Structures are given as structure tokens and as C-alpha cells.
Amino acid sequence: MAHVCRNCKRTFSTELELELHRDTCEAASQLVCRECGEKVSERRATRDGWTYRCPNDDCDGSGLGDDLHKADDFSVASSGLR
Numbered sequence: 001m002a003h004v005c006r007n008c009k010r011t012f013s014t015e016l017e018l019e020l021h022r023d024t025c026e027a028a029s030q031l032v033c034r035e036c037g038e039k040v041s042e043r044r045a046t047r048d049g050w051t052y053r054c055p056n057d058d059c060d061g062s063g064l065g066d067d068l069h070k071a072d073d074f075s076v077a078s079s080g081l082r
């Protein structure tokens, strides 16, 4: 059975390959930190999928929907589209 990356729809023959790919997938969810203004990948911002924290050492932004926002929502909001 093929393993498909949810983000970019690439397929992999083994789950391990997919796992490895997920770490580097460019289509993975991006978050924007309001504190430092940098884009960070969701995987780097959370360990348990529940608590989010900006991975930048000199930034104390934290909390999804608080300091960290989904880049998708962010770009839609800032482009003025509804």
C-alpha cells in the first residue's frame, strides 16, 4: 500500500520513507511567529501537537493562535481576500 504525504501528495512505498520525508517536506504546515516575524515549520514549533513554542532561541513567542499563526490563514488574512 502506498504511503501518501498529506502535504504535497507525494507517494512513498514504505512508512519509513514517508516519515523521513515529512521532516523535510516543503509543503508542511508553516507557522508565522508574531513575536519575531519568522516562518517556522509546525513540526519544529511543537513536540506533542498541543503546546506550541517558537523554536528561535531569542524569541519567547508561544501558543498556537496566540503568537504563532498558521501561515495559510496569515497569507489569506493579509492578502485582503475573504
Ligand SMILES: [Zn+2]
Pocket (backbone or CB within 6 Å): 005, 006, 007, 008, 009, 010, 021, 022, 025, 026, 027, 028
Ligand atoms: Zn510532502
Ligand SMILES: [Zn+2]
Pocket (backbone or CB within 6 Å): 033, 034, 035, 036, 037, 038, 054, 055, 056, 059, 060, 061
Ligand atoms: Zn518567534
